[in-house]
Amino acid sequence: FCRVDPYGFERPEDFDYASYEAFFSRYLVVLTRRAIKWSKLLKGNNSIQKSLKVKRYIRKGIPNEHRALVWMIVSGAQTNMEQNPGYYHRLLEGEKNDKLLEAIKTDMNRTFPDNVKFRKTADPCLQHALYNVLVAYGHHNKAVGYCQGMNFIAGYLILITKNEEESFWLLDALIGRILPDYYSPAMLGLKTDQEVLGELVKMKVPAVAELMERHGVMWTLVVSRWFICLFIDILPVETVLRIWDCLFYEGSKIIFRVALTLIKQNQAFILEATNFPDICDKFKQITKGTFVTECHSFMQKIFKDPGSLSMTTINKLRETCREKLLSQG
Numbered sequence: 001f002c003r004v005d006p007y008g009f010e011r012p013e014d015f016d017y018a019s020y021e022a023f024f025s026r027y028l029v030v031l032t033r034r035a036i037k038w039s040k041l042l043k044g045n046n047s048i049q050k051s052l053k054v055k056r057y058i059r060k061g062i063p064n065e066h067r068a069l070v071w072m073i074v075s076g077a078q079t080n081m082e083q084n085p086g087y088y089h090r091l092l093e094g095e096k097n098d099k100l101l102e103a104i105k106t107d108m109n110r111t112f113p114d115n116v117k118f119r120k121t122a123d124p125c126l127q128h129a130l131y132n133v134l135v136a137y138g139h140h141n142k143a144v145g146y147c148q149g150m151n152f153i154a155g156y157l158i159l160i161t162k163n164e165e166e167s168f169w170l171l172d173a174l175i176g177r178i179l180p181d182y183y184s185p186a187m188l189g190l191k192t193d194q195e196v197l198g199e200l201v202k203m204k205v206p207a208v209a210e211l212m213e214r215h216g217v218m219w220t221l222v223v224s225r226w227f228i229c230l231f232i233d234i235l236p237v238e239t240v241l242r243i244w245d246c247l248f249y250e251g252s253k254i255i256f257r258v259a260l261t262l263i264k265q266n267q268a269f270i271l272e273a274t275n276f277p278d279i280c281d282k283f284k285q286i287t288k289g290t291f292v293t294e295c296h297s298f299m300q301k302i303f304k305d306p307g308s309l310s311m312t313t314i315n316k317l318r319e320t321c322r323e324k325l326l327s328q329g
Helices: 017-042 052-059 064-075 077-083 087-093 098-108 126-140 150-161 164-178 188-204 206-214 219-228 237-250 253-265 267-271 276-285 295-304 311-328
Strands: none
Touching (some): 017 052, 017 064, 064 077, 064 237, 077 164, 087 164, 098 150, 126 150, 126 164, 150 164, 188 206, 188 219, 188 311, 237 295, 253 267, 253 295, 267 276
């Protein structure tokens, strides 16, 4: 058995190889079928128009060989990169903010210690690419600069694109457009979305919302890493990539779909909790096991389980939650 997965992550000691093999042999058939369909769709001309067919294809998963390209196109990163030739390199050559560099350097060794490609001994060592992307981004978006969590996201982008400049523009798509205000110093967008999830749980899984309230558990305690790291290190790699496929195409509501599905599927288990630490523990447990490993069926569930979830609903909730947070501030 391979101790290291295809993305360079070392598998944990208690990794269940048998059930993973069983899942992956089935999933491989699906991937092969999808790859043929995607090749036909892209027909070597590397452009995609948004359509119901494309949305359906993306929800069923983008094969790895096409993933970087499709993310670039559907997120708008490709267009931005083409309209700003040489911009990324100019950022790296320009004046630097020492405090920013220091903050990024500090996080380098903390980024994926379990990934062999990010080790100092690796050749090439992806830490250099990661450092460059984060430095460039911090100078490009001064309002955000650098904040913990961005290193993991940029690291994943580098693993998939194997290209610094593309990773930079995808990071820009996520932080600048797709995720509203998650990484700014006040993190208002992040705090807002955690409250929005709380409201959605009240509507869709009221018993869990009631349990949280009864024991005084704040949503940020159990889900903030889901939002900050976009499920990296929370869910298995393949599952995270499938979620990101949809995130780049459909936007931030995908995060709510995933969160609601995890909560709804495990409602009975969560409701067994009888105290504060118990609830926190249950939330750690629900992101493990076959339900989340079987990424194909998991993705079908996130579009079924939570029921309808429109951007209009989310934006309305965001408005009220943001106002409430600002009035408390």
